[in-house]
Amino acid sequence: MTRKYNFSAGPAMLPQEVLEQAQAEMLDWNGSGMSVMEMSHRGKEYMSIATEAEADLRDVMSIPENYKVLFLQGGASSQFAAIPLNLLRGNDSADYVNTGAWSKKAIAEANRYCSVNVVSSSEDNNFSSILPFEGWDINPDSAYLHYTPNETIGGLEFPWIPEVGDTPLIADMSSTILSRPLDVSKFGMIYAGAQKNIGPAGLTIVIIREDLLGDAMDICPAMMNYETHAKAGSMYNTPSTYAWYFSGLVFKWIKKQGGLEGMGEINKRKADRLYAAIDDSDFYKNPVEKEFRSWMNVPFTLANSDLDESFLEQAAARGLVTLKGHRSVGGMRASIYNAMPEAGIDALIEMMQDFEKQYG
Numbered sequence: 001m002t003r004k005y006n007f008s009a010g011p012a013m014l015p016q017e018v019l020e021q022a023q024a025e026m027l028d029w030n031g032s033g034m035s036v037m038e039m040s041h042r043g044k045e046y047m048s049i050a051t052e053a054e055a056d057l058r059d060v061m062s063i064p065e066n067y068k069v070l071f072l073q074g075g076a077s078s079q080f081a082a083i084p085l086n087l088l089r090g091n092d093s094a095d096y097v098n099t100g101a102w103s104k105k106a107i108a109e110a111n112r113y114c115s116v117n118v119v120s121s122s123e124d125n126n127f128s129s130i131l132p133f134e135g136w137d138i139n140p141d142s143a144y145l146h147y148t149p150n151e152t153i154g155g156l157e158f159p160w161i162p163e164v165g166d167t168p169l170i171a172d173m174s175s176t177i178l179s180r181p182l183d184v185s186k187f188g189m190i191y192a193g194a195q196k197n198i199g200p201a202g203l204t205i206v207i208i209r210e211d212l213l214g215d216a217m218d219i220c221p222a223m224m225n226y227e228t229h230a231k232a233g234s235m236y237n238t239p240s241t242y243a244w245y246f247s248g249l250v251f252k253w254i255k256k257q258g259g260l261e262g263m264g265e266i267n268k269r270k271a272d273r274l275y276a277a278i279d280d281s282d283f284y285k286n287p288v289e290k291e292f293r294s295w296m297n298v299p300f301t302l303a304n305s306d307l308d309e310s311f312l313e314q315a316a317a318r319g320l321v322t323l324k325g326h327r328s329v330g331g332m333r334a335s336i337y338n339a340m341p342e343a344g345i346d347a348l349i350e351m352m353q354d355f356e357k358q359y360g
């Protein structure tokens with residue numbers, strides 16, 4: 001068996017150790033005589049899996065007591081609607097930051113429910129930089145401020161957290177959650193689809209401060225109401241049981257890597273090495289200003305886009321796959337989430353250098 005280095009933006013690589021453990025437990029979880037997939041979500045066995053996964057996530061992220069952790073479905077994209085439906089709380093306007101494609105989707109959806117005030121947009125610099133917080137057009141009466149700490153497509157990432165005082169700060173962390181230590185107490189709500197840096201697709205994690213629950217709009221569907229899910233322990237209906245279980249194994253794996261401190265050091269090292277290889281060459285280019293470069297998604301272009309296809313072919317021949325950039329950006333994109341081993345970065349850099357020698 002040869003495993004590839006998969007640079008996909010999501011669903012992305014999962015830690016091999018965790019896949020192996022899931023494989024070993026596939027037919028018979030812990031003497032239950034059943035696969036986790038076959039268990040009742042309300043049974044004693046599955047409840048122990050679910051509870052332990054939440055406890056491990058709370059531990060890994062140091063989530064304060066006054067936050068609920070919800071294990072939902074529908075992807076981060078469903079939250080784009082759920083956020084205004086739950087968090088406007090009688091207000092008619094909300095602040096949004098536009099740093100790229102995912103910000104725009106969140107804004108478009110919120111526009112159905114309220115008046116969106118775009119406090120800052122990176123559109124004018126072609127999403128290569130983030131404007132200083134001091135210049136943002138904050139509305140003090142806004143229900144909340146929503147932003148995207150890491151733009152998965154453009155590879156633009158916040159190196160700081162906006163300080164919005166009493167306004168709840170809402171963050172779409174789909175592609176950066178668990179990549180390094182985070183002070184959860186600065187946020188009203190954090191959410192993420194699992195398929196990038198957590199586990200299998202089909203699970204969406206919401207971490208929400210308790211005081212923000214209980215004031216959803218009347219038209220908010222029960223399935224989108226955070227309070228409904230919080231009260232039911234994320235079992236208002238059948239949750240994504242296997243993805244929840246598997247993510248629990250990933251949380252334990254993160255602990256073994258030294259927790260988020262350890263993960264952060266590894267991720268920084270990986271990103272630094274790849275950006276250095278790009279910057280040291282005249283052949284490869286990354287458009288993002290250095291301080292805003294993503295640790296997780298590294299877009300880069302070749303000096304001549306006619307060579308893109310050959311690059312992808314040669315990479316694939318070495319087991320380096322899914323490097324094609326998003327159609328809106330072109331070029332390449334290497335997504336290097338937690339589960340991408342350092343050896344995968346080294347193999348990519350070596351391939352890039354060999355390719356440049358050949359064509360540069």
Ligand SMILES: *Cc1c(COP(=O)(O)O)cnc(C)c1O
Nearest residue numbers: 075076077102152172174175193
């Ligand atoms: C992938 C992604 C989404 C969409 O996630 P789904 O789970 O597919 O809905 C939203 N926001 C960001 C930042 C993403 O990277």
